[in-house]
Amino acid sequence: MQIDFIEEYPTEGNLKKLSFVRFPASLYLGCKNIDDFLKLKNKIKTAYKNIKEIIYWPILEKSEGYWLSAFTKTRAIKRVLKEIADASESFPILWDAELPVLNPKLFITELFNISENKKLITSTLQNQNPKHPLIVAEVPRNRLTKIVFENSATSFSFTNYHRMDMLYSSALKVPDKENYLRTKIRENKKKYQKYSVALGLIGLGEDKTASIISPQDLDQDLHVTKEEGIREVAFYRLGGLNEEYLKVIEKYL
Numbered sequence: 001m002q003i004d005f006i007e008e009y010p011t012e013g014n015l016k017k018l019s020f021v022r023f024p025a026s027l028y029l030g031c032k033n034i035d036d037f038l039k040l041k042n043k044i045k046t047a048y049k050n051i052k053e054i055i056y057w058p059i060l061e062k063s064e065g066y067w068l069s070a071f072t073k074t075r076a077i078k079r080v081l082k083e084i085a086d087a088s089e090s091f092p093i094l095w096d097a098e099l100p101v102l103n104p105k106l107f108i109t110e111l112f113n114i115s116e117n118k119k120l121i122t123s124t125l126q127n128q129n130p131k132h133p134l135i136v137a138e139v140p141r142n143r144l145t146k147i148v149f150e151n152s153a154t155s156f157s158f159t160n161y162h163r164m165d166m167l168y169s170s171a172l173k174v175p176d177k178e179n180y181l182r183t184k185i186r187e188n189k190k191k192y193q194k195y196s197v198a199l200g201l202i203g204l205g206e207d208k209t210a211s212i213i214s215p216q217d218l219d220q221d222l223h224v225t226k227e228e229g230i231r232e233v234a235f236y237r238l239g240g241l242n243e244e245y246l247k248v249i250e251k252y253l
Contacts, residue, residue: 001222001231001252004028006094006198007238008059008205010040014239018048020246023253026053028094028135028234033058034083041091055135057094058083066206067098068121070114070153071106077120090131094164095124097138097154102206114152121153125161137164137198140184162194168236169221170201170213177217178224185228196232197225203240215244222252 005021006028007014018027027044031037034056041054058068058080065072068080084093100106110117128134136156141149149155165184169177189195199221201212213221225233235241235249 001226001233002026003249003253004232004234005238005241006030006057006234006236008057008236009239011239014237015040015044017238017241018044018051020241020243021048021050022246023250024050024052026055026234027051027238028055028057030057030059032060034087037091038089053092055092055094057096059096062102065100065106065110066102067096067100068153069097069099070117070121070151071100071110072117073106073110074113074117074120077117081120081124084129084132087132092133092135095134095136097121097136099152099154118151118153122156125156126158128161133162135162135164135196137166139166140188159192161192162196163188163192164196164198164234166198166236167221168198168200168210168213169217170211171207178220181221181224182228185225185230189228189230195230196234197230198234198236199225200236201240202235202245203237205237212240215248218245219248219251222248226252 004026008030010029029037029040037056044051044054060066060072060076064076068077125134125136138155141155146155150157165188167181167184169181172180174180201210204210
C-alpha cells in the first residue's frame with residue numbers, strides 16, 4: 001500500500017514531521033499560489049529524500065470560497081486555471097471539490113454564477129492537461145443528495161478521472177463507521193479511472209470542533225482499506241503525525 005500525506009498549513013514545524021517518514025511517500029501541499037508551491041517543493045525535495053512526489057493543492061482566500069465549487073468566486077477559479085496553464089513545470093494537482101462552508105454568504109452572492117462556474121470546473125476535469133493531472137478530492141454523497149452536489153460542482157456524473165474519497169472516520173456522525181467505509185469504497189473503487197482514499201483526521205484543519213482519530217481506529221480504517229484492495233491512502237494531516245500513528249501506518253506498507 002502506498003502511503004501519502006496531506007498538509008494544509010506548510011509551516012516549518014509541520015513540514016519537519018517529514019523527518020518521521022522512513023519510507024517513500026508523496027505529499028499534498030496546500031499553497032495560495034504556484035510560486036509559493038514551487039519554492040516549497042524544491043526545498044522539501046532537497047531536505048527529505050523519501051518524498052517522491054509533491055502535489056499542488058490550491059487553497060483560496062476564505063472570501064473567495066477557500067475550496068473549489070460552483071459557489072467559488074469566478075475570478076478565483078479563473079486565476080487558479082490560468083496559473084496552472086501558465087506553469088512550465090509538470091506536477092499533479094489536488095482539486096479539492098468542497099462547498100464554501102467557511103464563508104456561507106457565497107451561497108447567496110454567487111448564486112447567479114454557478115452555471116458559469118460549473119462549466120469551467122467540468123471542462124477542466126474532462127479536458128485535463130497531461131502535465132498537470134488532477135486528483136479530485138470529494139466527500140462521498142448518497143443517491144438522494146448527489147444531484148444537488150453535481151449542480152454545485154462538488155460531485156460529478158462522469159468517472160474518467162482520479163477520485164480521492166475523503167473518508168475521515170473521526171469526523172463521521174454514523175453509528176457503524178467500518179460499514180460506511182466499506183460501502184463507499186465498494187461503490188466507487190471500480191467506477192473511476194483511478195481511485196484512492198484519504199483517512200484521518202490525524203490533525204485538525206479549519207474546523208477546530210472536529211475530532212482526531214485514535215491509533216486504534218486508524219488501524220481499523222487501514223485494515224478495511226487494505227481488505228478492500230485500496231493501493232493508495234493519504235492521511236490528513238502531516239502536522240499531526242507522531243510515532244504512535246507511524247507504528248500503525250508502517251504495518252500496512
